[in-house]
Amino acid sequence: MDRNLVEECEQLTIETQELGMMIMRPFYERHKINYLKLSVLREVSQSNSITLNTLSQKLGKAAANLSVVISEMEKDNLVQRVRSVNDRRVTFIQPKDKGKKISDLSYEHIAKAFSDIFGEGEIFEELIDVLERYKEKLQTAVDSM
Template sequence: MGTKFKGNKKEIQALDSFIKLKRASESLSSRVTAEFSKLNISESQFGVLETLYHLGPLCQKELGDKILKSTGNITLVIDNLEKRHLVERVRSVEDRRFISIHLTGDGKKFIESIFPDHVKRITNEFSVLTVEEQETLGNICRKLGKKDTSHE
């Protein structure tokens, strides 16, 4: 179902495309992250653990930027992961104002135990697309994600 908006052809096409993209994204995300509730973990918490696992320790702002969360939200996410002993805040010896977030041993074990199944779910979901379609989708998403609006 597309838009019911009665604008010009360009507006209708853009809105229709946006609606389809949004619905597909929400539906896919819901299916891929359904397991998280069974693991008592939020999508944001998973994002933090996965980012730290693959990139290593980061400061809170960098983590928020990587998983597209605000400073306030990322603080709460890290607080909750810290309560579960999955991450820890480490203050720099050179500059005590700088605090980086590290996976704990338990955090590393946890993400290592759940990440392979997450990858399998994503791979399964994307199996409806050919390799070429996945590459095209990736290029389109990159183009939309990096659109420069400074000249508008």
């Protein structure tokens, strides 16, 4: 494959991620949250109760680093830690109402942005199709390593 195509693909990936972050920046500022905290909120809200180790695996982050983030989020009344009644060594992270609300609002923010950008046309469906094929190719390459 041509080196220029590889470089162009890498550059487009970086620029796309940066633009996505710019679209989310007003949301982050309004809710005093960042990408990592929103990722935590979404996982916690989706599962409704999750251990730190499971959360760590799902997000691909070290449990020790996430523990610090969880502590900050507890102070902001977004999540809570609850000890297991069956095993006191196990602690679950659960969303609080404020955290669930922010998680839900983030999806609304993104849906509105996508609607404004792509409209109701089929370009959005085409984008999803291309990204799915791209992901499948990458997964096949990773699996064969």
